[in-house]
């Protein structure tokens with residue numbers, strides 16, 4: 001989501017003459033787009049700000065224009081005022097829902113810097129040297145999507161499209177409902193139009209984004225009932241030239257019949273799903289307010305596998321949630337063993353300010369968390385490596401996305417999201433090639449071109465035959 005937001009910020013700033021530079025030292029404006037999900041991510045912002053202050057001061061010793069330092073994203077949203085106090089080098093702080101106002105915000109910073117005082121607004125803009133800056137952490141009534149220019153900054157065959165934001169689920173460990181705000185779904189017609197533009201600009205794969213993407217319920221293009229994600233995917237799959245669709249991140253409770261059916265019916269919907277479960281213990285799932293138990297999750301996966309037998313699954317896990325015992329943790333390991341994941345992300349529980357779980361008494365000691373994380377990760381790593389090993393010898397359609405590290409090499413993705421490295425001519429970039437997998441590592445595959453693609457898109461039948 002932050003990658004997408006950063007690209008959109010670039011779009012907003014382009015008419016003002018801003019363009020990306022390779023190194024922050026060369027920038028007139030540096031924006032840190034931040035994440036508040038765990039303490040480690042949030043703390044990183046302050047060490048980055050220390051480095052930026054040095055760069056800004058070095059620049060100030062020359063005679064170029066001053067460097068403006070801005071902090072965007074969820075740390076800005078959550079800590080705006082405190083951040084301006086703790087890091088006086090910050091000129092501008094704005095949240096994830098207000099970046100369409102960037103031109104106006106930058107103008108306010110410039111006015112404040114010029115010292116005419118008229119930059120003072122909400123948050124109190126003043127000369128940034130005095131340690132106060134411009135702040136906009138509103139949840140505005142207007143949708144930023146109605147004010148953003150058309151997407152232009154995304155390049156490459158695989159692109160993101162944000163369709164839903166915010167979250168009403170209130171898992172007790174999570175800051176997202178507070179930092180990103182309430183659930184909002186973009187109207188279906190707007191999503192379709194943006195997808196068509198992206199495809200016209202060369203996208204072959206679109207990943208639909210949302211904090212809770214499968215809770216999508218967008219206004220319909222035809223004025224009838226709202227569209228769910230299944231319906232939207234069906235419509236997007238009709239866009240000529242669009243070869244692949246994915247979506248992330250989902251909640252198990254929102255995997256409705258229409259969406260599961262879409263996995264069976266739509267060849268362009270890739271057989272890979274990130275479906276976070278967080279824990280395998282019913283007691284912990286209840287304490288997390290996940291509103292499903294471990295067997296509900298198993299049943300959802302069963303239905304998905306009935307619809308699309310080759311679907312690969314991925315998940316997020318939290319170990320050491322307050323009150324988690326060895327037995328609870330063993331339930332997580334059992335669930336992982338039952339499901340079998342192709343990929344996963346796992347984290348030590350991190351107490352977040354303002355969340356209900358953050359103040360629970362029964363916090364788990366750090367050493368126990370570390371031990372559980374290591375044992376969960378070794379199980380997940382073994383599963384991932386097993387899936388990768390099973391790919392060896394198979395021929396699969398690979399969307400060639402970018403140059404590899406060696407010259408003559410390209411890197412792409414299998415339908416199951418595995419990174420595939422192969423030698424291939426640069427002109428195949430953006431195409432779906434048939435690739436024979438010759439070797440597998442823990443995190444990626446190596447392959448050989450099995451045949452050049454027939455056209456710019458393989459006929460559907462070829463994608464189907466090639467399913468591993």
Ligand code: 5AD
Pocket residue numbers: 037038173174175276278316317318347348349350351352
């Ligand atoms: N501590 C640890 N992990 C967290 N996540 C969200 N909040 C926390 C937290 N407080 C993880 C969840 C979520 C992923 C994006 O980050 O697993 O799915």
Ligand code: SF4
Pocket residue numbers: 167168169170171174175176177211212251
């Ligand atoms: Fe956070 Fe996801 Fe739970 Fe929403 S559903 S509160 S984003 S973990």
